[in-house]
Structures are given as C-alpha cells and as structure tokens.
Amino acid sequence: MTIQARGVVWRAGGRPIIDEIALDVVEHEFLGIVGPNGSGKTSLMALMSGLRAPHAGTVALAGRSLRHFTRREIARRIAFVEQQAETAERITARQAVELGRTPHLSALSPWQAKDDDIVDTALAEVGMASFAGRRWHTLSGGERQRLHIARALAQQPEILFLDEPTNHLDIHHQLGLLDLVRSRRLTVVAALHDLNHAAMFCDRIAVLDQGRLVALGAPRDVLTETMLADVFRVDAAVEADGNGNCLVRYARPGTVKEKCLQ
Numbered sequence: 001m002t003i004q005a006r007g008v009v010w011r012a013g014g015r016p017i018i019d020e021i022a023l024d025v026v027e028h029e030f031l032g033i034v035g036p037n038g039s040g041k042t043s044l045m046a047l048m049s050g051l052r053a054p055h056a057g058t059v060a061l062a063g064r065s066l067r068h069f070t071r072r073e074i075a076r077r078i079a080f081v082e083q084q085a086e087t088a089e090r091i092t093a094r095q096a097v098e099l100g101r102t103p104h105l106s107a108l109s110p111w112q113a114k115d116d117d118i119v120d121t122a123l124a125e126v127g128m129a130s131f132a133g134r135r136w137h138t139l140s141g142g143e144r145q146r147l148h149i150a151r152a153l154a155q156q157p158e159i160l161f162l163d164e165p166t167n168h169l170d171i172h173h174q175l176g177l178l179d180l181v182r183s184r185r186l187t188v189v190a191a192l193h194d195l196n197h198a199a200m201f202c203d204r205i206a207v208l209d210q211g212r213l214v215a216l217g218a219p220r221d222v223l224t225e226t227m228l229a230d231v232f233r234v235d236a237a238v239e240a241d242g243n244g245n246c247l248v249r250y251a252r253p254g255t256v257k258e259k260c261l262q
C-alpha cells in the first residue's frame, strides 16, 4: 500500500513546522526519516499516518485521501509506534499487545482463537513471550518498547510508522528490531537518529531540515559528507562498506578544524 503526500503543510506557533512536503512511500519499502532535533520528523509521520490533518495539501493512501477514511479504517491499515508511547499501568504485557487487535474486533467479529495466535506470535517475535503475565509497571523501558512494537505487529497493518523505535533498546535489540520489521512484508516509515542504522536497513532515506524535505534517495546517495555538514552540522567521513552501502564515521567536534590549522 502506497502513501502519497502532496504539498503538505502544518503550522504551529505561527510558523510552518512542515513546509510544502511532497513524498511518495512505495509499497513494501523501508523509508527512513532523518533530520536534526525539531526538524519535523514526528510531525510529518503524524500527518502521513492520519493522526493529524494537514493545514494545506493532501495525504493519500493507495490514491484515496486520508480525509475519506474513518479512524477504524485507518487503524486497520496503519500502525504508529510513538516516541513516548504510553499504556495504562494496570494491564499485563499480554493485554498491552492484545490492544493491537482492537481495530479488527466488532460485535460481528469478536475475539477468537486466531487473535490469541496473532498476539502470541507478536510477543514471540519481539522476544517477550516469557513476560506475557508481567504487570506493565514492573517492565523496563526497553521491555516496554518491545511490547509497543509487538502491539503494532499484532495490529497487522500494511504500513508501520515507527518514531525512534530503537529508543531504550540495547544494541542487540536495536539491530534485531530493525531486522524484524524489515523482514516483514510491510511498508515501514521510521524516524531514526542513528544514520548508520538508517544506512544498514533503509531502502531510501528522507532528510528533513526545518520542516523541508532536503534530500531523498538511497542511503549511499543521501548520506554525503556535504549533507552531514550542512544539515546535521557534523564533520564526518562517509565510507563504502563493501556491500554497496555506506558507513558514517564521525569526527570529534573541532578535530577537523584543528588539523587544518596545523
């Protein structure tokens, strides 16, 4: 399922936060959204997932404007794992994941054995099966984050939006999680801060700067030393990694200039 943003604008505090963005997300691609703090990554994902309505422009799902979808229709197709996702404290880990089934349930389609299977699979996929009975408030930040991902997987969306999904996770679980979502037949849009993870897992990367889309393309084409200097204000060397991809090596602030002065 494709998403198309056309001339999308969203304003707050008297200024455009998202400024005339046009972006097509291709079916089954893993699109990374990168950019400095405050560049508009979360805002853009909220607009593209229908959580927020644009002040100008349109977002369309498979060619049909999101304005014409009900909340439930959107929730059957799109899951969004927010940056600081909250869940009621009194529930168990399993109950948190069961919430992902909500858009698929109705009076005519009550909870069935297959819903249990879907929840079991999602818990196992994020390595949290043995935590199923644990109370939410007893879980660590990383365990909660993995359950938020499991809830989104249990929702069985066609498109998965992830806002800094590797927050709180150790490096094993960061790589495992990105690999897991990449391996599913899903369209994934993820805001990522780690540019090497973006290079490793994304088919394409969109770079935001002050609410504008300033670059879009394959990681090796987008992650250039010039872009890193101009947008992220860091000195870095970008090397080919031998698999047709690239690796960013950051310089300690000040070291490049000092070298030049020597």
Ligand SMILES: Nc1ncnc2c1ncn2[C@@H]1O[C@H](COP(=O)(O)OP(=O)(O)OP(=O)(O)O)[C@@H](O)[C@H]1O
Residues within 6 Å of the ligand: 012, 013, 017, 035, 036, 037, 038, 039, 040, 041, 042, 043, 044
């Ligand atoms: N409701 C609002 N009112 C005023 N300003 C807002 C509002 N929502 C977001 N902003 C501002 O819009 C800008 C973009 O915010 P957003 O959360 O989309 O950025 P981000 O790229 O996801 O940032 P980060 O990397 O820090 O998570 C920020 O400067 C933020 O302060």
